[in-house]
Amino acid sequence: MTSIDPSGLASTESEIIERAEYRDAVIDLLAVLAVSEITAFERLAADSVLAPSFADKATMGELATTEFRHFISLRNRLIELGADPEIAMEPFRNTLEEFHAKTKPVDWLEGLMKAYVGDGIALDFYREISSYVDERTRELVVEVCDDLSQSAYIVERIRAGIEQDPKVAGRLALWGRRLVGEALSQAQRVAAERDALSTLIIGGVDRPGADLAEIGRMLARLTDNHSRRMADLGLAA
């Protein structure tokens, strides 16, 4: 087992517990992100079947293969930290598979929206959490969250789809709300089941975390970004 603390000096028992707790939290964070990336890869590639043109398939494929590369980086970092990637990732598999099972796009526009809006809010959330971890972990999280799905091309394609058939706007606005609702309910499930991960945000025995006001601001930022993304598409959040 590799210690994450670079000092390697343990003096009091509470520091040792604190450090073990912190290590568990970082492993949980990397693992949940890794499972997000591999399931996103599987679903984006599968949704490429819905793409009307081969140019669109190429775009979905670029997104999907990037998610796969991210998965590999995160898995390698878990191994570096001395974690068994299978054991670390397993607790998150059901949650993320359930999210995808409950949000199967019925057509190409819903698939694109899922990449833009669903990945958007998930990645914002992981970035927020990364402010509570060490620099090296944060760098990896930020790199992995620098997502292609937020590209102008995706926005343009969705806007063009709505322009071509304005009736779909209402359905897509609902779809956006459903994506966020499902994402939040899965996030709550993870937080309830994974103590280490929630301790990372709210703080531990000797380590101050975010207070309620800060958590409130974080949720406000997530909601604002989501509304901005919906507005970019010309949709009500």
Next chain:
Amino acid sequence: MTSIDPSGLASTESEIIERAEYRDAVIDLLAVLAVSEITAFERLAADSVLAPSFADKATMGELATTEFRHFISLRNRLIELGADPEIAMEPFRNTLEEFHAKTKPVDWLEGLMKAYVGDGIALDFYREISSYVDERTRELVVEVCDDLSQSAYIVERIRAGIEQDPKVAGRLALWGRRLVGEALSQAQRVAAERDALSTLIIGGVDRPGADLAEIGRMLARLTDNHSRRMADLGLAA
């Protein structure tokens, strides 16, 4: 439109027709291969959902992302040859989507078998055709057909699955036969619909192609390779 003939000299009318026919055939070959790769990418990534472990998902992901890279190389070559990739690939979309719709694996072992046996015979077939085209095209085809799915890892995983539950051997042997049957029936459909592509093999007005004996030998090689792959898995072809 870029001419494939490097000499660029056209003397008789039949030579011009012959050259146009040849160009169409090469574009058809690259296009059908590109569509094979992108649909294989979509299905392999989707089948990764069936993988029991994250290590297996990583393997399926490697296979899938390699297929995607091949798709991009082939699409770029179509553009280089002055073809519109959408127009070139469209005629093959239904055929390949139908192949995948008719061969949906019900479990992880069927998914692996499809990658090994299905991709195996398809790639053998493309390699055979490539002996009738110019060197540059042949090199690209051979590169794209140098497939990871033929790796020892896949064979090992399938053999281990059969060892663990010998009952599945009969079902997998049938599955292998179905994969080849569906692949052949789709190949026949393509050959019947795409004159240029079949002319490439059987020859044109002034260009000798394969005679019946050679076509017989080609089919024998395809069947032999398929039987060898099934034997590698410990299954009857």
